[in-house]
Amino acid sequence: MEGGDTREVKYFRMAVVSLGLLCVLLLSITLPAAIKGIAERNQQQQLIHINLTKERDELQAKTTILTEDKNLLQKMNTILNQNKDQLQENITILTEEKDQLHERNAILTQEKGQLQEKNTILSQEKDQLQTMNTTLNLDNEQLQDNITILTQEKGQLQERNTILTHEKIQLLTMNTILTQEKGQLQEKNAILTQEKDQLQERNTILTEEKDQLQTMNTILNQDKEQLQENVTILTEEKDQLHERNAILTQEKGQLQEKNTILSQEKDQLQTMNTTLNLDNEQLQDNITILTQEKEQLQERNTILSQEKIQLLTMNTILTQEKEQLQERNTILSQEKDQLQKMNTILTEEKDQLQTMNTILNQDKEQKASCRKETPSWSRRWTSCREEIPPWKCFGSSQYYISRDMRSWNESKQQCMDLGAHLVIIDSEEEQEFIHALINQPYIYDKRAWIGLSDLETEGTWKWVDGKVLDTPGFWMQDEPNDVHGAEDCVEVINSWRTLGLPLKSWNDNVCRKAMYYICEIQ
Known part of the structure; x- marks a missing residue:
């Protein structure tokens, strides 16, 4: 019986040793795989960190480009403002010249009216002389000439009235054009509203990307919990080994060395695990910081894009105003030329009326001195x-x-x-x-x-x-x-x-x- 017990004890001890060796083999197989997985995750996080760094650099480069575009547009805006001021000064000068020509035209018109009144008075006196001298038939013909000339002047005045009517129609046309430009500006406002909606959709997309990053953070937390569970499993295995160590007190000497070795390896693995956890946390912090920087750069990029759009809009508006001012400058120049032509025509008409006035005065003097003689006209x-x-x-x-x-x-x-x-x-x-x-x-x-x-x-x-x-x-x-x-x-x-x-x-x-x-x- 004792011999049988001794064999059973030997078999049991051999079994225990075999189990211990199996545990050591399992630990030597599973721990490198776990360490390798943690190292791969560490490499993946480093790659993510590098990619986020590249994205940050690209966004900074885009920000620099947009800033330069903004500066260029501001310079162009300044130049257009200067051109606008110069055109406004030209318009002011042309408007003053136009007013002066209007005043001069009004003065010539008044002088023409006065000469016409004098001409009318002289014609009336001539009619009175004709009633006194019925034999002056040729004087009557000359009066018909004067009536014809006055009829021509009436036609010229009607032509001037027609010209003023055309100018009124042109002003109404300009009013219609301005109304159309107002409608175009309203259409551009609608386009800007659509672009605003597109920017809001882009903001929604960025929000979804943020949610995806948060989901990745949750996955990393889950990996951390799995590592903690592995540590817990290892701790439980350690407790099981302690229990077996208590049972195998007789083989303690042999197994203590192996246990000591395994404990040291375990400590090293725990240290590595702790180090990897710290690295993981640092990488997560870096990811968070880079994500925030990415969002800030995207926001800044959005702001610069909006400013660029606003500057482009201002540039377009100033260009349109410049073209309108140039058109107005051209119109005023044309009106100035027309007024100068009218001024020249009125001056010629004034000279003609003065000549006619002189002729009528001479006729009046001749008629006064030759009432009883043969008319000089017939001669x-x-x-x-x-x-x-x-x-x-x-x-x-x-x-x-x-x-x-x-x-x-x-x-x-x-x-x-x-x-x-x-x-x-x-x-x-x-x-x-x-x-x-x-x-x-x-x-x-x-x-x-x-x-x-x-x-x-x-x-x-x-x-x-x-x-x-x-x-x-x-x-x-x-x-x-x-x-x-x-x-x-x-x-x-x-x-x-x-x-x-x-x-x-x-x-x-x-x-x-x-x-x-x-x-x-x-």
Whole structure:
């Protein structure tokens, strides 16, 4: 029995030793794997740390670029403001010049009105003298001339009224354009609102990324808890070893050395575990700091992007204002030119009225001194010894070239209203005189109607007094040609085509065409 017990004890001891050796083998196998896993996690966290550092550097670089863009846009904004100030100064100067021209125009208009009043007074006095001297028929014709001139001035005033009406329409058009620009600005405001919504969506995306980072933090905490559980398991195994050590007191000497070795290895592993936990915490702190820095940089990036958009918007607005000011500057320059032209026209009209006033005063004096004598007007028409503008003398006739443009029939009637007729050319000398008379500065195309047509019978040219043209005339080369069968009235041309050829300057043309005309009183 004792021998059997001894064998059982030996077997038990062998079993215990075998179990201890198995535990040592298991520990030697599992601990390196755990250490390797912790080292891999440490490397992953370091990689995350490196990636976050790179992202931070990239965001800082983007921030620097946006800051430079902001500075450039601010410089451009300053330059545009300076250009805007210069344009406003130009507009102010042009506005002042425009006001001065308006004032000068008003003064000339007043002077014109005064001269017209004087002209009216003198005309009334002339009418009174005509009632006293019924034999002055030619004075009545001169009054008709004055009425015609006043009618022309009335037409000019109506044209000025038309011009002012056009300017009013232009101002209404500008108001419409400004209303459209207001609508465009409202559309841009709607676009900015949409961009704001997009930025809010981007903020939501960043919030989701933050939640993902928090989820990763939770996973790391779970890994930490698993490590703590491993430590707890190891502690329980240590307790089991202590219990077995108490049972195996006889083999304590042999196992104490191994136990001491295992305890030292355990301490080393715990130290490594503690170190890895500290490194893990530091890495988590670094991740948190980098995440905060990333969020701050993203916020700063967002702010700089908004400032960039605002500066671009301001740049666009200032550019539009600059273009509007340039357009307004152009409009004011055009108005200035128009007012200067009107000023020149009014000055010429003033000079004409003064000339007419002088003529009427001379007529008044002549009538006062010659009431009982033969009228000087009749002597003038028969002898053409004196010339009164705008009539021109040649031979025994007076000639008047119009300042307005009419058709041939209207020109014929207008000459009759003046007590005259469309010019009848009887000689080469008269033709040369008429050819030179057309060369007036205001007649841009250098052509005028004369009193010759074939309206009654095609091919039979008659003067306005009914006489048939019985000479070859003074036709241009290949004229008359009656283009399309519609050219029945004759004009005289003094242009490059008839330069040096006054005796070859007649041309047939369409009668309804408006052009200048020449009247004659014999």
